[in-house]
Every structure is written in structure tokens, then in C-alpha cells.
Amino acid sequence: MQSRLLENLNPEQLAAVTLPRESAMILAGAGSGKTRVLTTRIAWLIETRQVNPLGLLAVTFTNKAAREMLTRISAMLPINTRGMWVGTFHGLANRMLRAHHREAGLPQTFQIMDTADQVALVKRMMKANGVDEERFKPRDTAWFISAQKDAGLRPGSVEAFDDQTRQLVEIYTMYEAQCQREGVTDFAELILRSYELLARNEAIREHYRARFAHILVDEFQDTNRLQFDWLKLIAGAQNAVFAVGDDDQSVYSFRGAKVANMRDFEREFNAGTIIKLEQNYRSHGNILEAANVLIGHNQQRLGKNLWTSESQGEPIRLFEAQTDFEEAQFIVEQVRDLKAAGVPLVEVALLYRSNAQSRVLEHALFSAGLPYRVYGGLRFFERQEIKHALAYLRLVANPDDDAALLRVINFPTRGIGARSIEQLQDTARAGGTSLWQAACSRGGSKGGSPDAPRKGVEGFVLLIDRLRNECAGITLPEMIEAVIERSGLRTHYEAEREGADRIANLDELVNAAAQFSDDPMRMLEMEADADSFASQGPAALAAARQATGALAADAAEAEADAAMLAAGFDDRPGLPATDVDDDFNTDTNVDGGTGGTDGGIAAAPDAPADQLLIQFLSHASLEAGDNQANAGDDALQLMTVHASKGLEFHSVFASGLEEGLFPHENSLNDAGGVEEERRLMYVAVTRARRRLYLTFAQSRMLHGQTRYNVASRFLREIPVKLLKRLSPTYERGGGSTSFDRPRTPASYAPVQVQQAPKIEAAGMPFRIGQNVRHAKFGGGVIIDAEGRGSDARVQVNFGREGVKWLALAYAKLDPA
């Protein structure tokens, strides 16, 4: 009997879902049902008993994608997804490191820095070691360090041929040592550490290899070198890696993603099969054809052509505006029409290449009273008041966390100035200790009345100690409340003018902690104690339970266990997940185990709240929270093209399609830059189901200056027959005037055209901002002028051909 799961799959999807246990690459085009294939395969493998839910590993890039996957699996199968290894690279690495922290050389309470923390730490290291901050900017240096880690390189392995690099490596070395001292990691470190753990520890490596017979990877085109190697290591030679990706949607090379990984996959993972999913279920024909032709301009492709059974649909609407302001006006009008026509605003996306472009758009939308939502601002856990509160919590969990200490030692102010901190740092450096230890020894006659609130370092030490004691027997939300009150954060923000929002956010943090505490999905994060027993069948589970006595973990595993039994997954010999040697337990998973010798807080068997705190802090670092303003309402969706990847909308506006902006001028230098920009454009186009607007403006306010741009080359790459010009000022060749605009609705007419700056050359037939045509360079726009009469020269931006100065006496320039 054929499983119901397989109904309604097309032949390629079906083939992919039901592939035998071997490595395979699924080339899944935009809108081809990629996520469906991935989740259906997981469900199918489980349903047909080819694998135990705990015997597979599914990796994504975002928490959102991981959640989506779990949700869909739950909907397809009556199993408890708790305990399954479905998550992000970072989340899973974190989970592994918590379970084997000793072998990985980390304290169980190790903290994860976000990018800001990382930069701050680099800066501290540079300052402490007298590195010239002019020559090495902390941000760039942090970037360098992450890039090395993403390539799998420790300081010793980085090849440094020049002085500059040598010094960077030196900073990297110091940074690494400091991280180790403090017991903190950064994002890249999680994966690198996890990689090294697997590489060095055969028992652990074999354990996971035996466990994960099936490995599934989403968005493979976004993997970097280290992630690729990590997968290879954990898969081993015998396990199957089911990789799904689309080389045409690779738009993250700037952060280390290697499209080439898709090509290398076949060879290095022994991929037996490559399946292309080319049927698009999302867009109408015209949109898809535009996308196909556009991406066809790229040379570096694996090759894939999307098709649809849908009709051609509407033409793609092209609008050329005089100014960015006018462009925004146009969009407002169109959105109103769409709304009037019954299209929900959440189904309408307004995309742009860079965040700076949202400003004009927002302004127009706001004036028009159209509700909108901007994605990509500050995330919840990145807000300063939240980071402050978390820093106190981090100190409670691990006082050696210098970054946390520095953040809050004088916030709210308690009279600890720069000089006190410097002294602390000297003491710490001299003794090779953390700042906390320095503070304890210095600030510290432990005597005195404990209730007398003291100023200075001593008071701070007292505060943290008191907090830690207080946190011992209470719940996580209570801990956070205690921190907010005791630290003085609440009082501080209450006194601040704009503090109301911050107080609200702090209350929200308590809320989030309460929710987190009883969220079943929390298993996404980790289950440090009993985790590595989980795969080993009921017998090992029982042993683990008995050994640990850790209530939280116990309950969780028991639940998962029960679910397994209910689904009939108990003790089935022969499956990779169950035939792990028992001695693995005693050898490698010592935490909270029989020994009980671990000195860490979390090792105490009766300390579930501490475990919860560690989990919550990981959660805060790994999932920075929603970056969307106010959910719920029917609002227009504003975001960068990058942020739109993976989403789809009824109608899409792709705005600012101008040379220099999209493709972005900074991308023109680096190799493959334009191709990546084109892929980005491809992503933008393929977000639309029914209607697509492409808009650009001849002039745009950027960095306080008016810039004159020419239409993006990508517009020219889209066949004219697919386009409907709502403003004919944009001409492709042809000598006709750019302004033969037919009667437009009044609302489309330019509202207020920015007055072009005066040119000193009186009587010159050209103006700044005017479109011109050159026999050799093609169409362009005048952006500057100088001289007069026979000396007159104009500077023309020809887009693709670059910006050139031309003498009017010689150059054949025609008004276009």
C-alpha cells in the first residue's frame, strides 16, 4: 500500500522523496516544492521504518526553517518531534558541545557571543596589546577571525605572507586565548569546535555516525567550507546525505557561502543521484520566463530551467520614475489599487537592495496611511536593555564571562569608572584570571554587613553574589525578575525619558522566559544531560535516567521514549540508531553521569533551573528573536531582497533597479560579483506569484546627495515582450524621446521633480540629470558638468560602461 504521504507528488519529487539510502543532491528551483520534498522524505523514512526519528539529522540555516520543518513533520506523522536532531548548524553544534563539553574543552556553562560581543572582545584585546586601531579596525578584524574559522583555520594554520595578515593572526591568537579563559564562544567557534571534537574523538565521531544514518541538508548552496567539512565528518563514508539546494539562489557568498560546494558535493559525498526539481508551482508564466532569461545570463550555473503549467498571466509592470520620491508615490498608488482589488497587504512585498532605500518608501506609505511592516531592524535579544539583563544572568551562570561583566559592572552606574576597570584588568592580567576573580580579590573583604549596599567594585561583587544565591531555588522567569529589580535596571529606565519601551521589553523578557520554560519545541536547543543516550534505545535510556536522576532531562526523555513506543519504534535491532556500543556511555558522556564529579553548576543533579538558564541563554544567542515590527495586522511587507529569500507573495515590487544600486557598485569589483547580484535579482523576481512590478528612478537621494543613475542592466536582460511599461521614459535603444509618456493617470504623474542643480555653463544644451545617448557607450545620464563653450565637458554615467568625462566639442552626444 502506497503511503498517503506520497500523494500528489510529481515524478521528480516522488523520486527524491523515496530515494534509497545514498547521498543525493536535489537541485530544487524556486517554488519547486523544496521544503515539501525535504519534510516528506523525513516523514516517509520514519513511516516506513527505515529510520528511527532519533536516527536522522536535519540541518537548516535559520531557526525559522528548522521550526517549519518540525511543524510539518508533526503534521504528517503522529510522533513527538522532541529530541530529534533538527536544527541549524549552530544550534546542533551547540547541542553537541553541551553534551560533550568536557571533551570539547569547554565549561558546561559556556556562553555564545553575538557579533557585537565579538567585536567588543576583539577591541579589548587590541587595546590591551597596543594594536593600532587605525590600521586594524575591530570590526574588520572580527570579520577576519570569523572568516578564518569559517574556513576551518586556527591561527596556526592561517597562511600569513604579509605583515598585515601576520598581525591579524596575532590578534586572532590572543582573541582565542581570551575566549578560552572566559569560557565564551562565537558563532563560528561552535561549528569549528564541534568539527574538531568529531575529528579528534573517535568514540564520539563513531557514535554520531552510527546514529545518523540519514542526514538531510537544506539550502546547501549557502554552506561554507567548514559546514561542508562538518557534514562530511559526521556522515562518514557509509551514511547518506540528502542535500537540497539551488545554485541560482546563492546570495550569501559575502559571508562565506560557497556555491562550489554544490558542485563538489557529488564527488566528495559520493552522490549517486542528482534530481532536478524544475516544475514551479508558484509563479505565472511571464514572471517565470523573465526569471529564466535573466538567470540565463549567468555563466556559472549547474543548469536548470523552471517551467509551469500555469498560464502566462499578467505582464510584468515596469515603471521609470524621475525621482525616488516619485517611485514611492507610484508604489503607493499601485498598492492602494491592489488593496481595493482585494489583495491582502500581507500578500504584497516591497523589496529593495539595501536598507537605506526603505526610508523614502516608508515615508510615502506613512503619509498615505498604508500599514506596513519593515523586516530587518534590531532584533529583540539585541536591544541594549535586553543585553544588559542577559549579561547579569550570564554572570550568574558564569562569573568569568568578562564581556558580560564589563557590560554591566557600571550599568546602571555605580561609581565604577574607567580607572577602576583598568585596575581590574591589570590585576586580572597579572594573575591570569578573569575580571570577576580580580574583582573578588580586590574589592573584597567578605566581612561587613551584607545588607549595607556598597558602592564600587565591592558593591558589584556583592550584588552578583547575592543574585546568584537568590537564583538558586527559583524559576527562570523569577530569576530574570530578580535581576531586573536587584540590578537597578528597572529603576534606571524608569528615570529615563524614553525608558518606557525599555521597561516593556524587560517585562517581555520575563514573558519570553516563562514561555521558553514550558515550550515543547525547546528541544530544538539541546538536552545536555541525557542527550547522547537518547539514540540508544530504551535500555540505554533507562540506564541514563537512573544514572543522572536529572529530573528535567528525565521527563523529557521519558516523554520522547513514550512517543517512540507509541509509534512502534521500540527496540528494533538492526537499525543503525540502536546498535551503538554501550561502553560509549561511560567513556564519553560523563556529565551528570555515574561519576558526578563535574564541578560545574549544571552538573548538580537537582539543578534543573540552572540547566534551564543555560538553555535560555543559548536560545537568546542563537535565536535573536523576531526582527519584525508588529505582527498580526494586514500590513505591506518591506524588506531587502536577501530577507525575502524563501518567501512568496501575490504581488511584488522590486524597487531601485538602478546601476550602482542593483547591481550594487561595490559588487562590481569582486569576481563573480555581478553574477551574485543577478542571482539576487532572480530571487526578487521569483518571489512573485501573480504580479511583479519593477521600478527605478533616474535620480535618488543617497547619503544626503542626489545621485543620477541609469536603469539596471538586469532590466535590459528581461525580454521586452514580457514587460508593460507604465512609464515609457525608459527606452531600450531607439532614438525616440524618453518622455513620450502616454496620458498617465494623474496619480502617476511626477509629483514634485527635484530641480536639477544649475550648471554654470549657460546656454549648454544639456542639463544634469538628462538622459543622453553616445554612439559607443550607449545610453547614460549626465551627472556633472564643467567649463563652457568649446571647453565644456560633461560627466556621464553610462551604467555598465562606467562614468566618463566627455568634451562636448568632440563627443557625439544626443539627447535621449
Added chain:
DNA sequence: TCGTTAACATTTTTT
């Protein structure tokens, strides 16, 4: 220690 001013840079971003 805190508040003001000057300098500065400004693609894309998840974890």
C-alpha cells in the same frame, strides 16, 4: 562622570 560635539561611514546578514 556625564553630556555635548565632531567625525565618520554608509550592501546584503544568519547564527
Added chain:
DNA sequence: ATGTTAACGA
């Protein structure tokens, strides 16, 4: 234009 950070003076 704008928002953030570094340096400076009360």
C-alpha cells in the same frame, strides 16, 4: 540625511 561612536569639556 542620519545614526553611531570617539573625543572633549563642565
